[in-house]
Amino acid sequence: MTYCNSMVGKLEHVIVKHPRDAFISQNHLREKWEEFNYIEEPDYEEALKEYEQFLTVLGEHVDQIDFLPAISTTGLDSLYAHDPVKFTNEGAIILKSGKKLRQPEADVYKHYLKRKNIPIIGELSGDAVADGGDIVWLDERTLVVGRGYRTNDEAIRQLKEMTAGLVDEFIVVALPHDKGEEECLHLMSFISMVDQNLAVVYSPLMPVFFRQLLIERGIKLIEVSQREYMNLGCNVLALAPRVCMITTGNDDIKSQLEKAGATVYEYKGNEISYKGTGGPTCLTCPVVRK
Numbered sequence: 001m002t003y004c005n006s007m008v009g010k011l012e013h014v015i016v017k018h019p020r021d022a023f024i025s026q027n028h029l030r031e032k033w034e035e036f037n038y039i040e041e042p043d044y045e046e047a048l049k050e051y052e053q054f055l056t057v058l059g060e061h062v063d064q065i066d067f068l069p070a071i072s073t074t075g076l077d078s079l080y081a082h083d084p085v086k087f088t089n090e091g092a093i094i095l096k097s098g099k100k101l102r103q104p105e106a107d108v109y110k111h112y113l114k115r116k117n118i119p120i121i122g123e124l125s126g127d128a129v130a131d132g133g134d135i136v137w138l139d140e141r142t143l144v145v146g147r148g149y150r151t152n153d154e155a156i157r158q159l160k161e162m163t164a165g166l167v168d169e170f171i172v173v174a175l176p177h178d179k180g181e182e183e184c185l186h187l188m189s190f191i192s193m194v195d196q197n198l199a200v201v202y203s204p205l206m207p208v209f210f211r212q213l214l215i216e217r218g219i220k221l222i223e224v225s226q227r228e229y230m231n232l233g234c235n236v237l238a239l240a241p242r243v244c245m246i247t248t249g250n251d252d253i254k255s256q257l258e259k260a261g262a263t264v265y266e267y268k269g270n271e272i273s274y275k276g277t278g279g280p281t282c283l284t285c286p287v288v289r290k
């Protein structure tokens with residue numbers, strides 16, 4: 001069985017968490033949204049509606065969608081199932097979030113994967129912290145890791161060791177401070193792979209060496225505007241090569257993607273994505289891509 005060492009191969013199995021089980025209720029959202037640093041309090045009923053639309057698109061493209069359980073040790077951010085683990089072709093690596101409030105999510109995942117008999121090839125330990133959003137498969141043998149507030153040097157050292165036999169190139173990209181430690185800035189905030197040779201990027205946040213490296217590798221870059229970057233327009237989930245999903249309100253990136261031959265599906269993500277800063281890639285943990 002091979003799992004996932006790509007951001008773009010056809011998505012066959014994905015793990016998600018339903019907002020019913022992450023957001024719990026309007027009262028719970030009211031109590032917690034500021035602590036989790038959301039832009040505004042999400043509307044619970046609207047979030048459920050948005051998620052149905054999101055799941056409809058996902059269900060049309062993905063054979064197996066598994067749901068993480070509701071559990072009182074995790075909070076609102078557990079909706080963003082991408083971050084507590086990262087898959088390789090041999091199985092999962094259990095991470096430990098750079099956002100303290102999210103750290104209990106890793107243990108829930110660990111038990112869940114064990115129960116499902118999905119292999120775990122490693123787990124961060126000691127002082128290491130990393131979020132899945134900082135780890136990108138550029139191709140099947142190239143792993144890129146963003147070093148920022150959510151992912152530290154010790155995690156990078158451990159990830160390098162764990163993936164030594166699985167990658168030829170391990171590239172570290174220094175992330176900018178941008179809006180500061182409290183805000184969520186991941187490597188995947190400014191790059192989404194849409195095909196092996198096509199990526200959506202927000203270049204103002206990219207180190208020059210990384211942008212040049214992408215171009216040298218023959219990856220065509222589609223630039224997102226600042227307005228659409230702020231609306232999560234750079235967060236594009238590939239369901240298959242050049243078949244992707246974005247949140248509504250990103251018409252410029254949608255039309256650029258279509259011009260590049262991509263099929264683009266949209267979902268309204270004001271409550272489930274925008275307010276918590278987690279687009280479609282963040283809402284999904286790809287387990288198997290072919």
Ligand SMILES: NC(=O)NCCC[C@H](N)C(=O)O
Nearest residue numbers: 080133184186276277278282
């Ligand atoms: N991979 C991602 O970019 N995930 C977004 C996570 C957003 C969440 N509110 C967080 O701060 O961790």
